[in-house]
Amino acid sequence: xxxxxxxxxxxxxxxxxxxxxxxxxxxxxxxxxxxxxxxxxxxxxxxxxxxxxxxxxxxxxxxxxxxxxxxxxxxxxxxxxxxxxxxxxxxxxxxxxxxxxxxxxxxxxxxxxxxxxxxxxxxxxxxxxxxxxxxxxx
Numbered sequence: 001x002x003x004x005x006x007x008x009x010x011x012x013x014x015x016x017x018x019x020x021x022x023x024x025x026x027x028x029x030x031x032x033x034x035x036x037x038x039x040x041x042x043x044x045x046x047x048x049x050x051x052x053x054x055x056x057x058x059x060x061x062x063x064x065x066x067x068x069x070x071x072x073x074x075x076x077x078x079x080x081x082x083x084x085x086x087x088x089x090x091x092x093x094x095x096x097x098x099x100x101x102x103x104x105x106x107x108x109x110x111x112x113x114x115x116x117x118x119x120x121x122x123x124x125x126x127x128x129x130x131x132x133x134x135x136x137x138x
Contacts, residue, residue: 043069051133057106064093071118075104107137
């Protein structure tokens with residue numbers, strides 16, 4: 001059995017290295033183009049819809065908080081009243097469902113921005129911090 005020539009082996013190795021470099025570049029581009037929940041403040045474990053996503057106008061807005069924190073929501077500059085928020089204390093999460101008759105009946109048919117004001121329960125609301133993210137709705 002004949003082994004490939006030195007030139008053929010070099011071409012095979014170079015093409016494998018070029019393929020690996022291209023795959024690495026694609027992976028970096030995809031990661032940088034899609035920030036995930038690792039970009040969130042420590043007090044916020046997840047938000048929904050994800051930043052930069054495209055959702056339906058009736059999609060729920062959610063925030064999952066770290067233990068010991070609580071929060072309030074503002075959607076497109078409109079403060080969401082406490083009685084319109086659905087809180088799950090055991091999961092330390094809050095959710096807003098856009099519906100007719102509520103302060104935000106539906107998400108805007110373009111960019112929507114949510115601002116969450118969060119704070120340590122032990123320190124009180126006067127010591128709050130905010131985080132804002134945006135997404136599109138259709």
